[in-house]
Amino acid sequence: MTAQPPRSLAQTLLLAALLALSALFSLWYLLPQRHVLAGLLVFVLPPALLAFGVWRRSRRAAYWSGVCALAWFCHGVMLAWSSPPERLYAWIELVLALTVIFAANQPGLAARFGKRGRH
Template sequence: MTPQRLGFVAWAALVLLQPLWYFWLAPPANGKPLHALALTLPPLLLPLFALARPRRALLWIGIIALFYFCHGVVAAWAVPATRVPALLEAACCVALIGAIGWDTRQRKRAG
């Protein structure tokens, strides 16, 4: 698997995790999963505008993923009921950022 493909797979997993988290795995305590989804999903969809240039899209995704990594760590620490989806979110972010680093390292060696 290429680093770019791994990055896009991790991004897709992160996007799919959001509705699963808020509708099934650990719905919000206020009972309004659509509000939570409205806050978490749109930033992950912004890189769709850059898909014509895959490396640029991955850069955008990587920057956005840093915030989701922080969210996952804080949610896992603070709310025990969300520990599983929160750690999945953090793991997807680590895989995504690792794939970006791997891709960058490969390009430096090739160039």
């Protein structure tokens, strides 16, 4: 069994943001017993499963987290604009979606724009 290197800050941030999104959606859709099955299947389960994949260090999970975060961002914008009772949840969703997008893309951005040796 080989020891894995410690998680980067971006991986840790991505994992935390996905777990926070799953918890947020649980509070938002499951706690009030409203749309339980739809809330579980569409909102709670995807970030939880992606968090499990990120925890297992899957690159695909990080990629799909970024893709799904675009949908979460759109959902948050739509509800922040149109539903005043859900505005606080929507703003939290927006911040977490942006965090997921940044954290999922940080390794690629660092590789592309990181410091290069001068030749």
